[in-house]
Amino acid sequence: MNCRDASHALSQVSVLLELHDGDRAVVKAMQTASRVVSALGEQALAEALTGPLSGAEDLPPAALEVLRDLAESNSSSLLERLQEETPEGLMEMLRVPGLGPARIRSLHEHLHIESLLELELAANDGRLADVPKFGAKTADKVRKALVDLRATGAHVLWQHARAEAERVASVMRSHPDVLRLEIAGSIRRRTEIVRDVDIVAAVRGSPSVVAASLAQYCGAQEVVGGGGRTLALRLDNGVRVDLACVRPEQFTLALWRASGNATHVQQVIAHAGSLGYTMALDELRDRTGTIVPIADEPTFYAQLGLSYVPPEQREGFGEVDAAARGTLPAVVQEADLRGALHCHSQYSDGAATIEQMARAAMARGLRYLGVSDHSQSNTYAGGLSRDRILEQHAEIDAINAAFAAEGTDFRVLKGIEADILPCGRVDYDAAFLDRFDFVIGSVHSRYGMNAEQMTNRVLKALDDPHLTILGHPTGRLLLTREPYAIDLDAIIEKAGRVGVAIELNADPHRLDIDWKACRIAAKKGTLVSIGPDAHSPQGFENLELGAAIARKGWLEPRHVLNTRSAEEVLAFARARRG
Ligand SMILES: [Zn+2]
Numbered sequence: 001m002n003c004r005d006a007s008h009a010l011s012q013v014s015v016l017l018e019l020h021d022g023d024r025a026v027v028k029a030m031q032t033a034s035r036v037v038s039a040l041g042e043q044a045l046a047e048a049l050t051g052p053l054s055g056a057e058d059l060p061p062a063a064l065e066v067l068r069d070l071a072e073s074n075s076s077s078l079l080e081r082l083q084e085e086t087p088e089g090l091m092e093m094l095r096v097p098g099l100g101p102a103r104i105r106s107l108h109e110h111l112h113i114e115s116l117l118e119l120e121l122a123a124n125d126g127r128l129a130d131v132p133k134f135g136a137k138t139a140d141k142v143r144k145a146l147v148d149l150r151a152t153g154a155h156v157l158w159q160h161a162r163a164e165a166e167r168v169a170s171v172m173r174s175h176p177d178v179l180r181l182e183i184a185g186s187i188r189r190r191t192e193i194v195r196d197v198d199i200v201a202a203v204r205g206s207p208s209v210v211a212a213s214l215a216q217y218c219g220a221q222e223v224v225g226g227g228g229r230t231l232a233l234r235l236d237n238g239v240r241v242d243l244a245c246v247r248p249e250q251f252t253l254a255l256w257r258a259s260g261n262a263t264h265v266q267q268v269i270a271h272a273g274s275l276g277y278t279m280a281l282d283e284l285r286d287r288t289g290t291i292v293p294i295a296d297e298p299t300f301y302a303q304l305g306l307s308y309v310p311p312e313q314r315e316g317f318g319e320v321d322a323a324a325r326g327t328l329p330a331v332v333q334e335a336d337l338r339g340a341l342h343c344h345s346q347y348s349d350g351a352a353t354i355e356q357m358a359r360a361a362m363a364r365g366l367r368y369l370g371v372s373d374h375s376q377s378n379t380y381a382g383g384l385s386r387d388r389i390l391e392q393h394a395e396i397d398a399i400n401a402a403f404a405a406e407g408t409d410f411r412v413l414k415g416i417e418a419d420i421l422p423c424g425r426v427d428y429d430a431a432f433l434d435r436f437d438f439v440i441g442s443v444h445s446r447y448g449m450n451a452e453q454m455t456n457r458v459l460k461a462l463d464d465p466h467l468t469i470l471g472h473p474t475g476r477l478l479l480t481r482e483p484y485a486i487d488l489d490a491i492i493e494k495a496g497r498v499g500v501a502i503e504l505n506a507d508p509h510r511l512d513i514d515w516k517a518c519r520i521a522a523k524k525g526t527l528v529s530i531g532p533d534a535h536s537p538q539g540f541e542n543l544e545l546g547a548a549i550a551r552k553g554w555l556e557p558r559h560v561l562n563t564r565s566a567e568e569v570l571a572f573a574r575a576r577r578g
C-alpha cells in the first residue's frame with residue numbers, strides 16, 4: 001500500500017467525519033494517524049497492520065480498520081460511506097481556503113448552504129456574518145477567499161457558471177448602448193465544467209468605447225487582457241468575463257465565433273474558404289468582396305451549404321463534415337422526453353412524497369415517472385427493506401388508481417436503484433426483483449477496485465436479467481471525484497447486446513456517462529436513459545441539461561429509452577427478463 005494514498009484517505013475521513021459532526025476523539029485520531037502514516041515507509045506500514053508498531057505511536061483501532069480496508073480492497077468503506085452521505089456542494093466548499101469542515105457544517109446547519117454559489121450570496125448579503133462564530137471579519141475573509149479561488153481560474157460546474165453569467169448579462173443588458181447581448185462560449189455549448197464567461201454584445205456607437213464603458217458599468221475590478229472591442233475582465237467576485245462588443249450587423253457572426261470551440265470555428269472558416277468566401281471582422285464576404293448579410297446562425301450555416309449545427313455540438317468532433325454531407329443527426333430535445341426513470345422520494349433520501357414528485361414530473365410535461373429509491377444494502381442513503389418496498393408499492397398502486405379516477409393521464413412506475421454489490425450481484429434476490437417494473441443497478445461502494453475488478457463486477461451485473469438500466473456508469477462527481485477505473489466501451493457494448501440501457505445521469509454534479517460516451521452508445525445501438533436523479537421536485541430541472549448533454553453526444557430520440565411511452569419501457573424491461 002502506498003503510504004501517501006493511505007495518509008490522504010485517513011485525512012479525508014477525518015475531514016468528512018468532522019463535517020458530519022462525528023466524535024471529536026475519532027476525528028483527532030484520524031488526523032494523527034494520517035500524519036503518522038505519511039511518515040512511515042511501505043514496509044513499516046505493512047507491519048503496522050499485522051502487529052504492534054515499532055518506533056511510532058500506536059495507530060488507533062478506527063484508523064487501523066481504514067488501513068486494513070485499503071490494503072485489502074484498495075478502498076475504504078468508511079470513506080465511501082462518508083462521501084456518499086455528504087452533499088456534493090459541501091465537498092466543493094472544502095476547496096475554499098480557510099473554510100474548514102467545522103465552519104462548513106455550521107453554515108449548513110444555520111443557513112442551509114450547500115454550494116459555492118449559495119455561500120457567495122450569503123457572504124455578500126451579510127447573512128454569513130450573523131452565523132455563530134463567524135462575524136464580519138470571518139465573513140469578509142471567506143468572501144476574499146472565494147474571489148481568490150475564482151481568480152486562479154478554478155473551474156466551476158456548468159449550472160453555477162450559468163447563474164453567474166446570467167447575473168452579469170442582466171446588468172450589462174441594462175446599459176443604454178447595448179442593443180442585444182448573449183452568453184456564448186462553453187456555457188452556451190453546455191460543457192459540464194466552465195472556466196470563464198463569454199459575452200457578446202451588439203452596441204450602439206463605437207464598440208471599443210462601449211466595451212470600456214461596460215467594464216466600468218458591471219463593476220469589473222480590472223481589465224486583464226484584450227483591448228479595443230474585446231476585453232477580458234475580472235469582476236470583483238473573481239469571475240473572468242470575455243466581453244466582445246460589435247456593431248449590430250456583426251452580431252450573428254461574433255456570437256457564432258465566440259460559441260464554437262476553436263476546432264469547430266476553424267473548420268467552418270476553412271469550409272467557407274473552399275467555397276470562395278472570406279471571413280474577417282465578423283463579416284462574411286463572397287468572391288467579389290461583397291458583404292453577405294447574415295440574419296441568424298441557421299442562415300449562416302445554410303449560406304455555406306451546411307446543416308444547422310446546434311451550439312452543443314460545436315466541439316470539432318466531426319460535426320462540420322456531417323453538416324456538409326447532410327448526415328448530422330436530428331438530436332433529442334427535452335420535449336421528446338415522455339418520462340423519467342430515476343428519482344428518489346422520502347422513502348429513501350428524497351425530500352418529497354411520491355405524489356409530489358409525480359405532480360412535479362407532470363408539470364414538467366412528462367407522462368410517467370419511475371420511482372427508484374435506494375435498495376436495502378445502501379443503508380446510509382436510507383435503503384429500503386423488503387417491507388418498506390411492499391408499502392411503497394401499495395402507495396404507488398393507490399396513486400395510480402387515484403390518477404385514473406380523476407382522469408389524469410400519468411403513471412408512476414415501480415422502480416428501484418439497486419446497489420451493484422462488490423461481487424457483481426444486484427441487491428435483493430430474483431424473486432423479489434420480479435416485483436419491480438424496472439431495475440436500475442448502480443455502483444455506490446468500493447470505488448477503489450482496479451479496472452479489471454470493476455469491469456467484471458459491472459459486466460456480471462449486466463448478466464442479471466432483472467437489470468433494466470445501468471445507473472451513473474462511471475461514478476464520477478465533477479470537480480470532486482474522478483470516474484472509477486472501468487472499461488466503459490466493454491460495458492456499453494455488452495449492455496447493448498443484452499438489452500440493458502445505460503444512464504446519462506443528468507444531475508449537474510454527475511453528467512454521467514460523459515457526452516463523448518453517448519456517441520459510442522449510439523454507434524453500438526445501446527439505449528441511453530436520461531435520468532434526472534431528482535431528490536426533490538426541483539430536481540426535474542436537471543432534464544434540461546440532460547437533454548443538452550445528450551445533444552452534445554449526438555443522441556437522437558430513438559437512442560433514448562425515456563422518449564418511449566410507459567408501455568414501451570415496461571416492454572423493454574420485460575424483454576430483458578425473457
Ligand atoms: Zn446513485
Ligand SMILES: [Zn+2]
Pocket residue numbers: 342344417533
Ligand atoms: Zn439516484
